[in-house]
Ligand SMILES: Nc1ncnc2c1ncn2[C@@H]1O[C@H](COP(=O)(O)OP(=O)(O)OP(=O)(O)O)[C@@H](O)[C@H]1O
């Protein structure tokens with residue numbers, strides 16, 4: 337495997353991820369290392385001039401691709417982007433650039449944010465979560481200025497920068513001004529993307545790809561679609577999340593996987609966590625099938641309530 341960081345095998349990888357550092361000097365996360373990584377150096381986070389709010393949040397991620405259950409195609413593409421960026425300096429020496437601008441599309445709870453965090457962990461760059469609520473300002477011109485500040489910040493260092501739900505801008509979807517505002521913000525973003533020439537990886541995530549016009553799609557080096565899981569993947573997700581606790585062999589995960597069509601990985605994770613919590617409350621150290629059934633009904637109720645409120 338010629339020493340490249342392998343998805344799902346960061347703990348075992350022969351490439352010492354933790355020994356790479358970002359251009360901003362931030363130490364990469366050393367996965368599986370017993371030593372605590374040195375605290376990252378302080379950097380000046382950009383702020384909104386009007387309200388003084390930070391425009392992004394930085395973190396160091398230590399997550400594994402094994403945490404993620406995805407279709408093979410998406411995992412392969414993520415791996416490819418990780419590989420290219422791990423060879424950034426070699427590519428640059430040849431006048432080439434790795435893929436650095438990526439669009440994640442897909443329904444809520446399918447792993448877009450988690451994938452961005454995992455990529456940051458695999459590549460060894462710090463994770464920059466862009467805070468759209470802070471970027472969007474009521475002051476004329478300030479939104480564009482904020483966007484510029486964020487881009488120059490990520491351009492100067494090495495980050496995996498996530499512009500999460502970049503086409504949703506606060507207000508109600510019924511608001512007729514909302515469409516114009518979304519367009520304005522997306523336009524600022526695209527203008528910045530056009531001239532972007534940093535080493536950081538820029539990821540934009542959306543669960544409303546239909547709101548984006550054709551020009552937007554062409555701007556990205558890579559577009560990945562995150563789909564709802566099929567029955568096999570649902571079973572895998574249930575096993576993964578239930579695996580954190582002892583569970584009774586009677587837990588019928590096969591049946592649960594069959595009955596949870598249209599459920600997202602986040603919904604399934606929630607069912608497992610609820611079932612584990614419920615068994616603890618009942619003073620047991622083993623999750624029973626009845627706990628899973630209870631948690632499934634809870635999740636059904638929650639989803640109904642969300643649909644009513646939406
Ligand atoms: N593909 C997946 N495999 C394993 N767990 C997942 C997956 N997708 C989501 N999860 C679980 O659900 C949680 C929420 O997922 P995440 O925030 O990544 O979804 P998202 O696609 O970004 O959703 P949204 O569109 O609402 O932002 C994750 O932290 C993880 O626990």
Ligand SMILES: [Mg+2]
Pocket residue numbers: 448449450500501541
């Ligand atoms: Mg998300």
